[in-house]
Amino acid sequence: MKFLCLECDRQMDFEERQQSGDGTFGAAFRCPQCGRAVAMLANPMESQLVSSLGVKIGGRTLDPQPMELVRSRVEGRDDAFVDALPARSARPRWSPEAEERLTRAPTFVRGMIKKIYVEYAVERGIDLITPAVMDRARGDLGLEGM
Amino acid sequence: MSFRGYFALSGTDRSALGAQVEAQRARVRARLADVRAVVAVLSGKGGVGKSYVSAGLAVGAAREGRAVGVLDADLRSPTVARLLEAHGPLHVTDDGVHPAIGTAGTRVVSSDHLLAEGQPLTWREPEAERFVWRSTLETGALREFLSDVVWGPLDLLVIDLPPGADGVTDVAALVPDLYGAVAVTIPSDESRRSVERTLRAASNAGIRVLGIVENMAGYHCPECRMVRPLFAGDAGAQLARAFGAPLLGSIPFSPTPSPQFAETIARTVGLLP
Numbered sequence: 001m002k003f004l005c006l007e008c009d010r011q012m013d014f015e016e017r018q019q020s021g022d023g024t025f026g027a028a029f030r031c032p033q034c035g036r037a038v039a040m041l042a043n044p045m046e047s048q049l050v051s052s053l054g055v056k057i058g059g060r061t062l063d064p065q066p067m068e069l070v071r072s073r074v075e076g077r078d079d080a081f082v083d084a085l086p087a088r089s090a091r092p093r094w095s096p097e098a099e100e101r102l103t104r105a106p107t108f109v110r111g112m113i114k115k116i117y118v119e120y121a122v123e124r125g126i127d128l129i130t131p132a133v134m135d136r137a138r139g140d141l142g143l144e145g146m
Numbered sequence: 147m148s149f150r151g152y153f154a155l156s157g158t159d160r161s162a163l164g165a166q167v168e169a170q171r172a173r174v175r176a177r178l179a180d181v182r183a184v185v186a187v188l189s190g191k192g193g194v195g196k197s198y199v200s201a202g203l204a205v206g207a208a209r210e211g212r213a214v215g216v217l218d219a220d221l222r223s224p225t226v227a228r229l230l231e232a233h234g235p236l237h238v239t240d241d242g243v244h245p246a247i248g249t250a251g252t253r254v255v256s257s258d259h260l261l262a263e264g265q266p267l268t269w270r271e272p273e274a275e276r277f278v279w280r281s282t283l284e285t286g287a288l289r290e291f292l293s294d295v296v297w298g299p300l301d302l303l304v305i306d307l308p309p310g311a312d313g314v315t316d317v318a319a320l321v322p323d324l325y326g327a328v329a330v331t332i333p334s335d336e337s338r339r340s341v342e343r344t345l346r347a348a349s350n351a352g353i354r355v356l357g358i359v360e361n362m363a364g365y366h367c368p369e370c371r372m373v374r375p376l377f378a379g380d381a382g383a384q385l386a387r388a389f390g391a392p393l394l395g396s397i398p399f400s401p402t403p404s405p406q407f408a409e410t411i412a413r414t415v416g417l418l419p
Contacts, residue, residue, distance in 0.1 A: 001161035006149050014160035029160065045275060052271075052279040054286045055166040066242040066294040069286045075268040076260040084239045106270075108260075111238070 003038060005031035012038065017056065023047060065112050076108040083111035085118055092121040095130045116141070173293035174320055177242075180299040181215070183325035183419050185356065186317055188348065190340025192309040195361035195397075196330045197225040199411075200306035201249075202403070203328070204230065206411035207418065208250035212301035215245065217291050218256030219317065220308040221284055222267045227256035234259035242296040255295050257287070285316045292320055302418060311347035318351035326356035328394070328414060331381045333363050338381030345389055355391040356417050358382050359410055363396035366404050373398045 003012035012029035015037065019025045023044035030037040042050070050056075054069040065071070071081065085091060094102070105113050120137040121129050159165070178184065187203065189196040200216065204226075208214040218226045227233075232248030236259050245253035257267060269276070269283050297303065305321075307313035318324060327348050331341040345355055360382025364373040376399055386393040394417075395410025 001163065002152055002155050002157065002159060004149060004155060006147070009150065011155045011157040012160070014162075027161070045278070048271060048279055049282070050163070052282040052286065053163070053167065054170065054289075055163050064294075066238050067290045068294075069283070070260065070290050073269050073271065073283060074257075074260055074287070075265070075270060077262040077265075079235050080260045081243070082235045082237045084237065115238075 001040075003029040003040070005034060005036060007031070007036065008033040010034075025050075065116065068112070071109045071112050074108065075106075078107040080108060081111055083115045085115060090122055091118060092127045092129050095128060097131050098129045098134055101131055101134060170289060170293065171320075174289060177293045177295070177297060178303070178321065178323070181297060181303045182301045184303045184305060184321050184323070185325050185418070186305045186307050186314070186327040186348075186353070187330060188307045188314055188327050188341075188344050189309050189330045189337075190342070190344045191337055192223065194309075194330050194332045194337060196220075196309070197229060197306050199328065199330045199359050199361065200226050200304050201229040202407060202411045203414055204248075204252045204302070204304045205250045206408075206415045207302050207304075208252050210415060212418075213253075213299060214250075215253040215295075215297045215300045215303040216248070216255075217288075217295075217303060217305045218254070218258065219288050219291070219305050219313055221257040221287055222308065224256045224258035224261075226306045227254050227258040230254050232256070232259075239296070242294045244296045253297060253300075255291050281312070285320075288313075288316055289320055309344075311344045314344055314348045314353065315351055318348070318353055324353055325419070326354035326417075328356050328359060329385065329389075329391075330359045330361055331385060332361055333377045333379040333381050333396075335379050335381065338379065338384055341381065341385055342388065345385065349389070355389045357392045357394035357414060358386045358389070359394050359414070360396040362399045363406075364398040366398035366400035366406075368401065 005012055008031055010031055010033045012031050015028040015030045017027050024042060025047045026039050026041045028037055028039045117129055117134060117137055126133055187196055187200040204214045204216045216226055218224045230248030230252050232246040232254035234246055237244045245255045248254045305317055329341050329345055331337045362376055365376045366373050382393050382396055394413045395406055397407045397410055398404055
């Protein structure tokens with residue numbers, strides 16, 4: 001997919017992706033010459049088609065997790081996967097609010113999501129994961145729907 | 147108004163979808179680089195003993211000292227993990243998902259490890275038009291079973307395909323270096339016609355037919371040790387002639403593995419590199 005600024009006859013750059021939680025997504029592109037921005041807004045069916053391929057519009061900010069598509073999309077059993085976490089001494093703590101938010105994720109995928117947040121915190125020297133940290137990680141890593 | 151088209155723009159595709167799909171394929175290639183032979187086991191209809199043959203082939207090869215993996219691609223009706231007594235949970239490390247260990251040390255991954263007892267394969271997706279993307283999701287799952295599992299170095303990876311032609315074309319696209327396919331039929335003409343369609347799809351996809359296994363070729367009576375008739379027909383021999391492939395064996399229905407089963411498996415293992 002390419003976006004062309006007709007005024008400047010220049011290909012636009014991908015700027016950001018937005019997922020509103022209602023099954024749709026948006027992607028913003030900007031002309032590097034005149035600065036004009038456009039947003040492509042996809043309906044739920046178009047969004048679903050793209051995500052079914054296990055890809056993200058605009059590319060990925062995070063390497064794919066093992067069996068990411070399966071774990072995020074199959075209605076599976078709670079104990080299907082056991083995720084290895086960093087050594088206990090290196091693991092950040094979770095605030096009660098963050099733990100509560102984590103429980104809202106389906107159990108099948110919770111281990112994978114937890115690992116992503118833990119690694120994010122470890123890499124940045126964060127020793128307490130709070131909802132604010134989770135929000136920041138979602139923004140930094142492009143974790144739509146997590 | 148006139149403006150330049152897609153290919154007239156020399157810049158990269160900013161959606162990065164093509165690059166991501168290519169990266170997915172590269173991950174499959176990298177994971178299978180240490181696998182000597184990938185063999186698909188297929189059938190035309192369900193219930194002919196395809197998974198039974200897949201399990202037998204895996205165990206037979208493993209007992210000869212080969213390192214063997216089994217990928218259960220029959221996502222909606224997984225069987226082979228139970229036959230191989232390979233139980234979850236599946237352990238996940240940075241390198242990927244580690245397979246469950248089954249009979250004779252076989253390494254097994256199946257949707258059976260993912261699904262709750264008695265529950266069908268269900269995707270989290272909008273209800274409307276789910277048929278549109280279901281097959282895309284299933285192919286994606288098969289791709290992840292190939293690329294995201296820590297198979298390790300293998301002499302043989304057996305892929306137990308779902309019945310019918312769809313799985314054949316999917317696996318041909320994902321594993322271009324597939325060593326070949328073994329087809330399982332029962333003697334009946336209905337099965338022959340059904341397997342023929344699947345084998346035609348395999349041939350059209352450039353997959354070599356290694357051989358035909360005819361299952362339920364009579365009933366093996368444990369008391370009189372005679373093989374009695376069960377289904378009319380000679381589908382195995384007909385398919386072997388039609389596709390220029392050997393009939394690897396005719397296995398009678400038997401509550402316990404018969405000598406013919408062992409011979410068929412030994413013959414099939416003998417075809418592997």
